[in-house]
Amino acid sequence: MPSTTYGKGLRGLALATLITMTAALVLVFFYAPLDQTQGFVQKIFYVHVPLAIISLVGFVFGGVLAIGYLRTGDRKWDMRSYVAIHMGLIFGIGGLITGSIWAKASWGHWWVWNEPTLVSFLIVLLLFATYQPLRFSIEDPERQSRYASVFAIVGGAFVPLNYIAVQAATAYVHPRVLTLTSANLPPSMGLTFVVSLLAFALLYVTLWKYEMAAKNARSQVRRLRRTLLGDDLARPAGRSAAPL
Amino acid sequence: MRTALILLRKDLRLELRTLETVPAMVLFALVTIVIFHFGLNQNAIDGQLAAGVLTVTVLFAAMLGINRLFVAEREQGGFDAFLLAPVDRTAMLVAKAAALFLFLAALEVIAVPAFGLFLLGPSLGPPLPGLILVLALADLGLAVIGTLVSAIAVHTRARDLIGPMLGLPLLIPALIATARAAGPLLAAGHPASTPPTRWLEILALYDVVFALLAYAVFDFLLED
Numbered sequence: 001m002p003s004t005t006y007g008k009g010l011r012g013l014a015l016a017t018l019i020t021m022t023a024a025l026v027l028v029f030f031y032a033p034l035d036q037t038q039g040f041v042q043k044i045f046y047v048h049v050p051l052a053i054i055s056l057v058g059f060v061f062g063g064v065l066a067i068g069y070l071r072t073g074d075r076k077w078d079m080r081s082y083v084a085i086h087m088g089l090i091f092g093i094g095g096l097i098t099g100s101i102w103a104k105a106s107w108g109h110w111w112v113w114n115e116p117t118l119v120s121f122l123i124v125l126l127l128f129a130t131y132q133p134l135r136f137s138i139e140d141p142e143r144q145s146r147y148a149s150v151f152a153i154v155g156g157a158f159v160p161l162n163y164i165a166v167q168a169a170t171a172y173v174h175p176r177v178l179t180l181t182s183a184n185l186p187p188s189m190g191l192t193f194v195v196s197l198l199a200f201a202l203l204y205v206t207l208w209k210y211e212m213a214a215k216n217a218r219s220q221v222r223r224l225r226r227t228l229l230g231d232d233l234a235r236p237a238g239r240s241a242a243p244l
Numbered sequence: 245m246r247t248a249l250i251l252l253r254k255d256l257r258l259e260l261r262t263l264e265t266v267p268a269m270v271l272f273a274l275v276t277i278v279i280f281h282f283g284l285n286q287n288a289i290d291g292q293l294a295a296g297v298l299t300v301t302v303l304f305a306a307m308l309g310i311n312r313l314f315v316a317e318r319e320q321g322g323f324d325a326f327l328l329a330p331v332d333r334t335a336m337l338v339a340k341a342a343a344l345f346l347f348l349a350a351l352e353v354i355a356v357p358a359f360g361l362f363l364l365g366p367s368l369g370p371p372l373p374g375l376i377l378v379l380a381l382a383d384l385g386l387a388v389i390g391t392l393v394s395a396i397a398v399h400t401r402a403r404d405l406i407g408p409m410l411g412l413p414l415l416i417p418a419l420i421a422t423a424r425a426a427g428p429l430l431a432a433g434h435p436a437s438t439p440p441t442r443w444l445e446i447l448a449l450y451d452v453v454f455a456l457l458a459y460a461v462f463d464f465l466l467e468d
Contacts, residue, residue: 137403147396
């Protein structure tokens with residue numbers, strides 16, 4: 001078992017996240033102008049879109065890390081991939097809820113089928129929701145890691161493909177006030193958006209490192225307990241889909 | 245390639261002798277059509293609704309085949325025998341996907357005319373060539389993704405649950421494209437004679453990408 005410490009640099013990273021997040025919130029509330037048509041509620045955009053983008057990037061990141069596992073067969077890559085997808089799911093559920101709130105406030109419905117980004121996001125989330133059940137239903141740890149990695153790679157490739165298909169399926173009904181590429185996002189809004197995207201990206205990285213550190217520490221403690229107390233007295237591992 | 249052909253022949257012979265999968269898929273599809281008749285309370289449907297019903301019927305029937313695809317290999321030790329043989333493991337992917345494709349084609353030979361007879365408002369004749377093209381592309385996607393998902397699911401404890409749970413979301417983009425491509429073909433009045441190319445392209449792109457992806461990862465699912 002490698003004795004990599006994922007806690008290294010965690011404090012600095014956490015501080016950077018805190019500062020960027022505060023800066024982002026200050027910009028959101030005091031700097032970015034109110035949207036002319038949607039008013040105050042449009043500010044949820046600075047939370048919703050970064051959450052969703054980071055979540056998708058997290059899924060793809062999990063797939064890339066899974067390639068590492070299949071190439072090396074080293075369990076730590078599987079753990080990294082697991083944590084990346086786990087965090088992606090949490091961010092994704094946040095993105096879905098904030099998106100729903102935004103939809104209700106600006107279009108009057110909790111769910112809007114003709115918003116392709118929202119729909120494709122739901123499909124991706126439905127797919128990745130099966131990641132943990134899949135892990136649970138394979139007992140052999142080595143096979144579990146291998147199959148979960150295959151799933152992560154397929155899922156990571158599915159993210160962009162799914163987006164293309166759903167995008168093509170939907171004619172835009174609503175005006176796209178806020179697209180990343182178009183020039184109709186005023187510079188002040190653009191700056192706020194970039195800062196909050198950075199803040200959420202940092203948050204993701206911090207949480208990823210944090211969970212890795214915790215998982216690593218827990219497995220080391222369990223190993224020490226087992227050597228000191230013997231196999232019988234060491235508490236059995238709790239129910240978790242994470243690789244041990 | 246020769247190995248794949250031998251494996252495919254074995255699968256087809258097994259199916260012809262036991263008649264385990266395809267008849268079940270066909271019956272399931274027929275029952276689904278009847279259920280749609282009552283569920284929608286319609287005697288005849290057309291256009292996008294008809295395309296959707298046909299797509300869903302084929303998809304759910306395909307799920308039966310996908311769940312059964314590797315069961316014999318696992319229960320009768322086919323995996324072990326295959327791994328012992330000095331052959332390329334990709335042959336298994338090619339053979340199983342081809343078998344599933346043929347099962348789906350056999351299913352559609354019966355299910356599509358039955359759908360035309362029971363539920364479809366406009367005549368099935370004119371849109372048939374276009375429909376065959378769309379269904380062939382859809383079957384390709386179903387076969388590739390189905391084989392991949394089935395190979396993952398067969399080694400899990402809850403294999404009948406994991407298969408559809410993984411497979412359905414992965415297949416959604418292919419289904420969107422299939423239903424949208426078939427919709428104009430089945431329209432009442434003046435149906436289109438050819439399916440919209442944009443959807444055919446998306447379907448084909450999906451098939452190609454997943455075929456490459458399955459090719460890349462399939463070996464890891466057989467390793468032991």
